Structures are given as structure tokens and as C-alpha cells.
Amino acid sequence: MSNNEEENDSLTLSPVWKSYLYQLQQEAPTAIAIPCYSNQDDANKPHYFDNEYHGSIANQETQKLLQKDGHFLVRESGRNRGHHTLSLKFNGELKHYRLYFDGQFFVGEKKFDLLLDLVNDGLITMHLEIKAGDYIHLMCRAANYEQSPYFTLNERKRRTLSLGRNRPALVQPISDDIHYDKAHVFRIQNFKGLHWCDFCGNFMWGIVAQGVRCEDCGLSAHRKCSEKIPADCCPDLKLLRGVFGVDLTTLNKAHGSTRIPFLVDMCVKEIERRGLCSEGIYRVSGLRDDVEALRVTFDRDGDKTDLGPSSWEDINVIAGVLKLYFRLLPIPLIAFQVYPLMMTAAKEPDENRRSQRIKDAVQLLPPAHYNSLKYLIFHLHRVAENKEKNKMSSLNLSTVWCPTLFPGPDLQEINSTGSIPDFHLEATCLDVMIRQPLLIFSSV
Structure with missing residues (x-):
């Protein structure tokens, strides 16, 4: 991967959610x-x-x-x-x-x-x-609006809507004399499932009345955080809010299904249709603007999004959106409670026992996470089977994917030792899963 590709991938996949209060x-x-x-x-x-x-x-x-x-x-x-x-x-x-x-x-x-x-x-x-x-x-006082999940995830949406109304594009810092023209209409909200504040990125704790939501655009925040949000409401946003940044379990409950998200299914099928032999698939990054444009298209068109070569010639753009989806999950695909078990399993010197312990850990994932991980791992196994052409072995794939699927460096906030994730151990776990999906995800 070139330096430009690494920088592009880092910018696209920067985390926006904080797990401390959830845990x-x-x-x-x-x-x-x-x-x-x-x-x-x-x-x-x-x-x-x-x-x-x-x-x-x-x-x-x-x-x-x-x-x-x-x-x-x-x-x-x-x-x-x-x-x-x-x-x-x-x-x-x-x-x-x-x-x-x-x-x-x-x-x-x-x-x-x-x-x-x-x-x-x-x-x-x-x-x-x-x-x-x-x-x-x-947490509220320390939060910065331009670095908030709301601003980060909806920058392109708000810019498009703003230009459509001859409003100033909200892509400059707040201090640059931007004039907002509509206040948010916040109401106390009983959130079903798990929700994170769109302003500070922290978990909205409790059983009921966890925070507020704007009736016009759907922005969610802690009550205190809502007091710092500028009057930049774009009502049309409620028509464009999609699946990015939504907890997997909450998404399944909302759709009344235990199936994998449609975006994951669509991207995987398109990549297997025309990207299995593409050299550097998942390692080579698509252009950041194209990845962002496809993300917005998914939010707008949902499962009607066209992923064909006439719309998205570069298969790396679709691969980038798939990685971005998993990177923006508030609760990583390898959930927090399973992460320590995975790291312990990776240290097991005996390969058979290591595989069994990884399998045992995977079984503890929430159903929505388990089903999506299983689907993704079998896909990555098929990618690795074409390593002679795409140059992506199971070890290469695990190295590329582990920062996306495992809890990120935000764990430093809650780890009393100040340690950060051991990417070598994470890659070891993924490598085992990609090489042995039938063993890891068998019901016996």
C-alpha cells in the first residue's frame, strides 16, 4: 500500500464513536x-x-x-x-x-x-x-462540533442540501461567520435499543428518556449536548439517514429481522461478481470522494443503490464502503465483551486449541454480530482462495481488516493499564477464522 493509499484509508475510516459509557x-x-x-x-x-x-x-x-x-x-x-x-x-x-x-x-x-x-x-x-x-x-464541554459524529457523517449531505437551497455550505469551521437559518426542534426521546450522541459521540445511557431528538432532522444528543448544537437543522436529512453509524442489534430490531444488513450483502455480492481477482482488493483504497459519494447514495437509495460497473467502475470504491460501514459501527463487529477472549485465544500455542477457543469466543457474540461476522468471514475465505491472482492471502486480509472489525484505540479510555489493542493478536484471530470458517462457525 502506498503512503497516499494509507493516508486516504486512515481519513476515510477514522472512528467517531466512544465506547466508555456503554461499557x-x-x-x-x-x-x-x-x-x-x-x-x-x-x-x-x-x-x-x-x-x-x-x-x-x-x-x-x-x-x-x-x-x-x-x-x-x-x-x-x-x-x-x-x-x-x-x-x-x-x-x-x-x-x-x-x-x-x-x-x-x-x-x-x-x-x-x-x-x-x-x-x-x-x-x-x-x-x-x-x-x-x-x-x-x-464530555459535553470538551466536545467539538466540527469533529462530532453529526458533522463528520453528514458533511456531504448537509453541503448538498445547503447548496440546493442557496445556503452557505457547512464545510467551514463555525468561527468563519456561517449563518445558520433553522433551529433544531428537540424533544425528549425514549430510544429503543442502543444510541450514541451525535454531538459528543458518547453512549446515551439509561432505559428511557436517554436524550433528545430533533423532530425535523433526527439528530440525537444528550440534553446538555443539545444546548451547544448550532441552528443548522436540515429537515431533508431525515429522508437521507441510512444505516451508517447504527448499532447492528438496533438495526435488526428496527427491521424486525436477524438478517445481515442489506449494504453488506450487496457489497459482498458485487465484489465477488467482479473483484475476486482484482489485485490488492481491500488493501488498495478507492478515492475518498467516491467512497463518500457511494455512502451518501446508500443512505439515500437504500437497497435500490446501483453498484454496477456503469455507476462504480472501480471495485475498490465498493470495498472501501464495506470497510467504512463496519468501521463506523458504534459497537465493533467483534464486540467488547468478546475481545478479551479473542486475545487470550490468539496466545494459545497449540493451533487446534487456539481454533477451538476462538470458536468458543465467537459463539458469545450477539446474534446480529455473529451472523454478520460469519457472512463476512466466508466471503474473505473466498477472496483468499484467489490469492494467486489478487495477491491477498488470509494473513494479508486479516492484517487489513483487523483495525476495522476489532475495538479500536478508544479502549485506552477504559483500560487502566493504558494499553492499546495488539494488532498482531487480532490478525492472528482473523487469519484463523478466514482459513477455517467451517470449523469456527460450525454448530457442533
């Missing part, structure tokens, strides 16, 4: 209701409570019942009959909150259909406040 949410205690088995009169129990309701019990008894972090119960308030207290254990301490119900459960501003969701949301919030309070306090 902390995964570590938060899980809510577990402590059931009441006493023979209390059920007629006195409010209809909206289940067996987590313990009636009138003292603090001392509550302390005995709540043994572990995440345990919770509901009891009648001792000083205010008819009112209820949510008691839960967190960080080794007992905490009590006045609990309200008006058709939904609430303690503060957020309201929940299920009490279990309320407690889980509270545990997540308290866990993040303890582990990352300073980080959360600074």
Missing part, C-alpha cells in the same frame, strides 16, 4: 426484585405492585432482605400511610426513595411502565455517576 452501563448491577412470601392481606396491596410489595416492614427487616447490589423491594412508608418507599441496595448501601404511580412509576422526572425498568435505570445512573462522574461532567 460502564454493561457493568452496572442488574435489578432483582425480592419477593414477599408472607400471608399479608392482598386486599391492602395496591393493584399496580407485584410480589415485590412487602407492606409495612421496618428498616431492619429491609436490611436483612436486601443482601446484594441490585436487590430491591417496595414497602409502605412508615411515617406516611398510603405512600410507598422503594428500597434498594447499591454499592453496599441501602437507599430509599419515595415512589409514585400515576399510571406509570416514577421517583424523579423519568416515568416508567415497569418498576423493574425504573430500578435498572436508577442503578445505571448511579453506577455511571460513581465511575465516570467527572467524565460525564466534562
Whole structure:
């Protein structure tokens, strides 16, 4: 790969999402209701409570019942009959909150259909406040709009729309006296699935009301972050938002399917149709502007996008878009929880045991990630079978792909040792998968 190609690829595939808060949410205690088995009169129990309701019990008894972090119960308030207290254990301490119900459960501003969701949301919030309070306090103030995911992923879209309206193209720094002509219309949003802030790039934690979304363009952000976003709303953007930068599991849920994303399927089929013998496939980069143009086309036209040679003569452009799609996933294809297992497996000196441990790790991936990885690996295996013509062996392919499929250097934010991913071990894992896909993805 030439220096120009390496620079082009680096610019195209620069990461925009931050995983720190997502991983902390995964570590938060899980809510577990402590059931009441006493023979209390059920007629006195409010209809909206289940067996987590313990009636009138003292603090001392509550302390005995709540043994572990995440345990919770509901009891009648001792000083205010008819009112209820949510008691839960967190960080080794007992905490009590006045609990309200008006058709939904609430303690503060957020309201929940299920009490279990309320407690889980509270545990997540308290866990993040303890582990990352300073980080959360600074993340919005430290974010830069021109380097935000929203600006990065939608620069070409906004430029095209702006020129279409005789508006100034939003490709210059904010300080260059750009005049924005429409404010965003933000509303509190209950996001289904996993979402990241389009301003600071950080995970939007919690179960409900995780942030705000613009009704006109779909921009999503933390409430604090939304206060710093300039009035540059382009309503047409909601028609152009596509699959890039969307979590795989969330995308599958939205489409009601466990299939691989249509973009992956289309790109792989086109590359196998006319690129298997192309020298340096996946190593040689397509022109950055062409890759960006094809990305915008996918966002606009979806599965109607034409990938034929009459539209995209250079097969490396299609290969570049496929790599870009995986590079922009908020949760990498090799998900965070599986990554350490992969690195341990790669260190196994015995090849048979190494393959088995990699297979065991792959089985732990979320279904959406597993299915897409399986599809991609079998494709890369077919590419490697043509190495005499395309000069891309399994080892070459694994070296090119590992920075795209594994968690990137952003792990430094959460790794107490300050270490960065070992690309040699990552390449070893991918090489094993590409050489032995039938073994790695067999169900036996």
C-alpha cells in the first residue's frame, strides 16, 4: 500500500464513536426484585405492585432482605400511610426513595411502565455517576462540533442540501461567520435499543428518556449536548439517514429481522461478481470522494443503490464502503465483551486449541454480530482462495481488516493499564477464522 493509499484509508475510516459509557452501563448491577412470601392481606396491596410489595416492614427487616447490589423491594412508608418507599441496595448501601404511580412509576422526572425498568435505570445512573462522574461532567464541554459524529457523517449531505437551497455550505469551521437559518426542534426521546450522541459521540445511557431528538432532522444528543448544537437543522436529512453509524442489534430490531444488513450483502455480492481477482482488493483504497459519494447514495437509495460497473467502475470504491460501514459501527463487529477472549485465544500455542477457543469466543457474540461476522468471514475465505491472482492471502486480509472489525484505540479510555489493542493478536484471530470458517462457525 502506498503512503497516499494509507493516508486516504486512515481519513476515510477514522472512528467517531466512544465506547466508555456503554461499557460502564454493561457493568452496572442488574435489578432483582425480592419477593414477599408472607400471608399479608392482598386486599391492602395496591393493584399496580407485584410480589415485590412487602407492606409495612421496618428498616431492619429491609436490611436483612436486601443482601446484594441490585436487590430491591417496595414497602409502605412508615411515617406516611398510603405512600410507598422503594428500597434498594447499591454499592453496599441501602437507599430509599419515595415512589409514585400515576399510571406509570416514577421517583424523579423519568416515568416508567415497569418498576423493574425504573430500578435498572436508577442503578445505571448511579453506577455511571460513581465511575465516570467527572467524565460525564466534562464530555459535553470538551466536545467539538466540527469533529462530532453529526458533522463528520453528514458533511456531504448537509453541503448538498445547503447548496440546493442557496445556503452557505457547512464545510467551514463555525468561527468563519456561517449563518445558520433553522433551529433544531428537540424533544425528549425514549430510544429503543442502543444510541450514541451525535454531538459528543458518547453512549446515551439509561432505559428511557436517554436524550433528545430533533423532530425535523433526527439528530440525537444528550440534553446538555443539545444546548451547544448550532441552528443548522436540515429537515431533508431525515429522508437521507441510512444505516451508517447504527448499532447492528438496533438495526435488526428496527427491521424486525436477524438478517445481515442489506449494504453488506450487496457489497459482498458485487465484489465477488467482479473483484475476486482484482489485485490488492481491500488493501488498495478507492478515492475518498467516491467512497463518500457511494455512502451518501446508500443512505439515500437504500437497497435500490446501483453498484454496477456503469455507476462504480472501480471495485475498490465498493470495498472501501464495506470497510467504512463496519468501521463506523458504534459497537465493533467483534464486540467488547468478546475481545478479551479473542486475545487470550490468539496466545494459545497449540493451533487446534487456539481454533477451538476462538470458536468458543465467537459463539458469545450477539446474534446480529455473529451472523454478520460469519457472512463476512466466508466471503474473505473466498477472496483468499484467489490469492494467486489478487495477491491477498488470509494473513494479508486479516492484517487489513483487523483495525476495522476489532475495538479500536478508544479502549485506552477504559483500560487502566493504558494499553492499546495488539494488532498482531487480532490478525492472528482473523487469519484463523478466514482459513477455517467451517470449523469456527460450525454448530457442533
